[in-house]
Amino acid sequence: xxxxxxxxxxxxxxxxxxxxxxxxxxxxxxxxxxxxxxxxxxxxxxxxxxxxxxxxxxxxxxxxxxx
Amino acid sequence: xxxxxxxxxxxxxxxxxxxxxxxxxxxxxxxxxxxxxxxxxxxxxxxxxxxxxxxxxxxxxxxxxxxxxxxxxxxxxxxxxxxxxxxxxxxxxxxxxxxxxxxxxxxxxxxxxxxxxxxxxxxxxxxxxxxxxxxxxxxxxxxxxxxxxxxxxxxxxxxxxxxxxxxxxxxxxxxxxxxxxxxxxxxxxxxxxxxxxxxxxxxxxxxxxxxxxxxxxxxxxxxxxxxxxxxxxxxxxxxxxxxxxxxxxxxxxxxxxxxxxxxxxxxxxxxxxxxxxxxxxxxxxxxxxxxxxxxxxxxxxxxxxxxxxxxxxxxxxxxxxxxxxxxxxxxxxxxxxxxxxxxxxxxxxxxxxxxxxxxxxxxxxxxxxxxxxxxxxxxxxxxxxxxxxxxxxxxxxxxxxxxxxxxxxxxxxxxxxxxxxxxxxxxxxxxxxxxxxxxxxxxxxxxxxxxxxxxxxxxxxxxxxxx
Numbered sequence: 001x002x003x004x005x006x007x008x009x010x011x012x013x014x015x016x017x018x019x020x021x022x023x024x025x026x027x028x029x030x031x032x033x034x035x036x037x038x039x040x041x042x043x044x045x046x047x048x049x050x051x052x053x054x055x056x057x058x059x060x061x062x063x064x065x066x067x
Numbered sequence: 068x069x070x071x072x073x074x075x076x077x078x079x080x081x082x083x084x085x086x087x088x089x090x091x092x093x094x095x096x097x098x099x100x101x102x103x104x105x106x107x108x109x110x111x112x113x114x115x116x117x118x119x120x121x122x123x124x125x126x127x128x129x130x131x132x133x134x135x136x137x138x139x140x141x142x143x144x145x146x147x148x149x150x151x152x153x154x155x156x157x158x159x160x161x162x163x164x165x166x167x168x169x170x171x172x173x174x175x176x177x178x179x180x181x182x183x184x185x186x187x188x189x190x191x192x193x194x195x196x197x198x199x200x201x202x203x204x205x206x207x208x209x210x211x212x213x214x215x216x217x218x219x220x221x222x223x224x225x226x227x228x229x230x231x232x233x234x235x236x237x238x239x240x241x242x243x244x245x246x247x248x249x250x251x252x253x254x255x256x257x258x259x260x261x262x263x264x265x266x267x268x269x270x271x272x273x274x275x276x277x278x279x280x281x282x283x284x285x286x287x288x289x290x291x292x293x294x295x296x297x298x299x300x301x302x303x304x305x306x307x308x309x310x311x312x313x314x315x316x317x318x319x320x321x322x323x324x325x326x327x328x329x330x331x332x333x334x335x336x337x338x339x340x341x342x343x344x345x346x347x348x349x350x351x352x353x354x355x356x357x358x359x360x361x362x363x364x365x366x367x368x369x370x371x372x373x374x375x376x377x378x379x380x381x382x383x384x385x386x387x388x389x390x391x392x393x394x395x396x397x398x399x400x401x402x403x404x405x406x407x408x409x410x411x412x413x414x415x416x417x418x419x420x421x422x423x424x425x426x427x428x429x430x431x432x433x434x435x436x437x438x439x440x441x442x443x444x445x446x447x448x449x450x451x452x453x454x455x456x457x458x459x460x461x462x463x464x465x466x467x468x469x470x471x472x473x474x475x476x477x478x479x480x481x482x483x484x485x486x487x488x489x490x491x492x493x494x495x496x497x498x499x500x501x502x503x504x505x506x507x508x509x510x511x512x513x514x515x516x517x518x519x520x521x522x523x524x525x526x527x528x529x530x531x532x533x534x
Contacts, residue, residue, distance in 0.1 A: 019418060020400050028403055028411065035416045042384055043424030049434055056429030057436055059483050060278030061290050 084247035102153030122243035152195030185284025203239030212471030234267030269499030328364025340375025373438030392417025
């Protein structure tokens, strides 16, 4: 499967702005553009369960409040 | 301060810091040594070696002295609150303790002073254990394996070789227990952060299924995967600590010394997927450990992971960053420049994950869990690798990342099984080797029994790092 294209500087800047990430420097945004490729590839290549009935995993987590 | 030598002759000549928590407990309960002497031994050890290994972020000496005096009183009156009464411990700096700085290793929280104490810390203190302070951690208890030397505290160093990595993210917990700057420690584990430092530093590191130990008062990293856990020198130490932590009470200590003859043990070596084969020393030690438990009467049978281990890791690569990005969204929006590279990178990645892919990852997790249920159904416990590599060189990013990523640890975070690592020997250059033991949910005692039997049959606990 072909790797995703790296977003342009303008695309990633608009994405960050849409999501409230206004304080990122140009260096951060450049890194985010690189990560966008990695994350998209990871999501796209993750195996899908064979049946729609496979629901997300759920078990108790450790953050149940006791006080 | 004392010279750290016990008054009694049961451990003649051995400095207190070098003993297991269990051995110190025995001396305390017999009146052969007093809690204040024990505390002094650890404070001396911290002064002596911590400038080289950086296990502690914060030493709370005055608080610990007050606590040790209460232990003195309890033990002198022969009313110990537990076997931990008078034993110093410390916690990774992502645990809250009222009035004590909780930086989580981050510039973002240098001024953070919690007003409440984590229930786990509270339970230990109520049992008489002496909280000595906070231990080093990767920023916010997370990271990508690399070390970028961009955090407000120096990275902890591996006591077996200070040029080597401790394993993360409970870096100070691993360094401290191995070096004897603390008797036992609490860490937290999302995809290996208790077991990696325990393995790299030659310790016992245990995680229980999610929900069994409270994470309240712990800075969350990933809601659905985080688990607190102890790092100790011996298996019995771990059992003694868990006996206090788990509520309702369970006696894990009863599993110590239990015969393992007839236990059905699955031996898992793969498939590892795209991960490389383990280091030769790690693999050789693993095979020797299998032979050892065979010799003790365990019935071992080869088995396979129900899916390649690297595929399990990929599921965590979607779940972990996504949840972290949600948890720490405000910091990423307002102070990204104050984060270290590793945390910022993770949060940026998590901000990019599609909700659809996150849901698919959770669905994959269900399948992984169900497949492990099937696998464990045939065995009392399984043994497999922990990390595939020995502790890497600190600051050599490709080596460090490989050490952190290429492990057999994540399948058990995903499937929610109790898992532990322990030392299986040392490489030719003196670095700890390890394996991982996994038991049924609710039957952690079987893992502890197997680990205890192995530990008793080997001499690895006779060796301490030379610093």
